[in-house]
Amino acid sequence: MIAIYDTLTRGIKVIPVDGSSVNIYCCGPTVYRDAHVGNLRTFLLADLIVRVLRLEGRQVNFIQNITDVGHMSEDFQDEDKLLQQAKLEKQDPFEIARKYEEKFHQDLAKINILPADSYPRASETIDLMLQSIAQLVASGHAYATEVGTVYFDARSVESYGAISGNKLDSLKPGHRYEYSDEGDKRFHADWALWKSAGNRTEMVWDSPWGKGFPGWHIECTAMSLELLDKRIDLHVGGIDLRFPHHENERAQSNSIIGQEAVKMWVHGEHLLFEGRKMSKSAGNVVLVxxxxxxxxxxxxxxxxLLENRYRxxxxxxxxxxxxxxxxxxxxxxxxxxxxxxxxxxxxxxxxxxxxxxxxxxxxxxxxxxxxxxxxxxxxxxxxxxxxxxxxxGLDLDHPAAVRELTSEQIELLQLRAQARNNKNWSESDRLRDLLSNSGIAVNDGPDGQSWS
Ligand SMILES: [Zn+2]
Structure with missing residues (x-):
């Protein structure tokens, strides 16, 4: 029996044993940049849970989505992170998405994270999302505006705020939401399920409400309900997703199936690096x-990462x-x-x-x-x-890999030792960089240079 902390009930709960397999959904990456070590900490949590359950002899069905559309940037209001990066790199947004998706898989493999059973892409499950949105409109939980944007009616869910503690009456207007307020929402905390395309021409799809693109939250609802057969035993994600992402997802999913869709919400805590939050603007993002x-x-x-508990x-x-x-x-x-x-x-x-x-x-x-x-x-x-x-998952049964030095590496090491003897520090630094690029780390000690 494996017990784990459930954010919704705020206590340690035994992972449910009904059903032949344990259904797990973990919010995946938004593939517009490399995953940093903080992102990897969350993905590692899902991997640990999967391994622990398998060790216990349980069948696991594990889904992780790939967000390649609809995740709006907070810095540039209303710009899709993918489109923003595509502009920066002067590439097609789908090329950007595939590139970073590939790198995501490579990084996971490097830290021994076992592959999920499937990695559905948001851009390939638009139909599922449209179905979910249509259901929410039909049941009165969502409404379409004149411009063709569909909002979820936050007030239609009485228990909204249960995961994060952010109840609607305490969410004041002006709180920074993911989407800028277009003025056609009925309530400030409502969020877009479908956004009208407006001037946007890339990554848009037809819908009953006109051309547009999906919101980020509906993606996880549509995929988790469909691919895990409306029974999500564990929903895993980083603590930063607790609000608004998971709060909104819970409201949507519960409204669609008429009951609590997720049995347990599991969140991994923040990772700081050298005492600071990692961010692109601070320039301290660390990658594999x-x-x-x-x-x-x-x-x-x-x-x-394992030296600390996930939460x-x-x-x-x-x-x-x-x-x-x-x-x-x-x-x-x-x-x-x-x-x-x-x-x-x-x-x-x-x-x-x-x-x-x-x-x-x-x-x-x-x-x-x-x-x-x-x-x-x-x-x-x-x-x-x-x-x-x-x-x-540390590969402890593998002796440390020993690789032969190439003749070029041997020469570089000799040249660097000479440069140090001649006190030519700039040359020795230059050679150290060349060696580093070829995978050789050089250290200087009292007995001269050593390498690994
Ligand atoms: Zn999600």
């Missing part, structure tokens, strides 16, 4: 490729990543010296920590204790580590 450029194993990121805010640092990288290397070396058996052995303390709200820091603590305990036979250590790794 930045780790690789520093000579770190991408799985060091996975380990560093506590976390401050990731380069020092923490370096430390995780060392631990990873050490554990892989241990595993190689602990023999070759492939048997997993359940450790009750680790199993308990996982079952109680996926307490990964406690799992890691227990592993460190087992590693040090000289009274535990090494074959046993190995089996427990294999068991833990089925959830942690």
């Amino acid at each position: 490729k930045d780790l690789v450029e520093r000579g770190l194993d991408p799985l060091a990121l996975r380990l560093a 506590s805010q976390m401050d990731l640092t380069w020092a923490g990543l370096e430390a995780a990288n060392l631990t990873l290397k050490r554990w892989r070396t241990c595993m190689a010296t602990w023999g070759e058996n492939q048997n997993q052995l359940e450790d009750s303390e680790i199993a308990g920590a996982i079952a109680k709200d996926i307490d990964t820091p406690r799992v890691l603590l227990r592993m460190r204790a087992i590693e040090k305990d000289i009274s535990v036979p090494v074959e046993l250590k190995r089996s427990v580590f294999l068991y833990a790794d089925s959830v942690l």
Whole structure:
């Protein structure tokens, strides 16, 4: 029995066991830029849940959407994030979407996130969204305006605000919403399900209300209800999506099926980097490729994230990543010296920590204790580590990869050592960058340069 924190009821709940499989929906990326390590923390949470349930022998049906239309930018009111980026990169918006979608999958693979059962794209499920919107209009939960925009009537759902605590009477007009107010909404907290195309010519579709494009919130309602057969056991996402995205999604989905559509809402907390919120404007966005450029194993990121529980805010640092990288290397070396058996052995303390709200820091603590305990036979250590790794996903049973240096890399290392001897610092820095680009990290110590 696995229990996890449910944001709606604000308590730890056992994951429902009715139904042959556990249906999980996780809000996916808006594919207009690279996923940063904070985004990856949320995707890792979904992966942990899937792995934990599979370890328990449960069937899992896991869907993650790809938002390639309809996610409006907050900085530039009313501009679609995809169209904005397409303008910047002077490319077709769909090309942009496919490019970043591909990179998203590559990043997930690098940190061992198992693929979802399907990745539906918003732009390919417009029909589903139109059906959902039509149902909401027919049942009086939504209304169309003269210009052909369809709004959800927030006041038509009595329990609106239950997830986030943002009740309608406390949401004052002027609160910054995702969509600018066109003046034709009946109530300031109503949101667009379908937006009239207006002057927009790209990424628009025909609808019963005229040409336009879908809002972001209806996308997740339409996909989750349809693809998970109206039973979403777990809905996973970052805490920043709790309001308005999930609040609005809940209102829509519940209105369509006439009952609570999602059994549990699971949110991953914020990730800071070096004490600050990551943002493009602050220039401190960290990507998987930045780790690789520093000579770190991408799985060091996975380990560093697991050192904190998913629902506590976390401050990731380069020092923490370096430390995780060392631990990873050490554990892989241990595993190689602990023999070759492939048997997993359940450790009750680790199993308990996982079952109680996926307490990964406690799992890691227990592993460190087992590693040090000289009274535990090494074959046993190995089996427990294999068991833990089925959830942690750190590839502990792989010896650290050793690659041969190319003749060019050997030459660059020699040239750099010479440059340092000649105190030619600018040349030595230039060579360090060249080496870094080829995947070699150089460190300078009292005994000269070393590399990894
Ligand atoms: Zn969503």
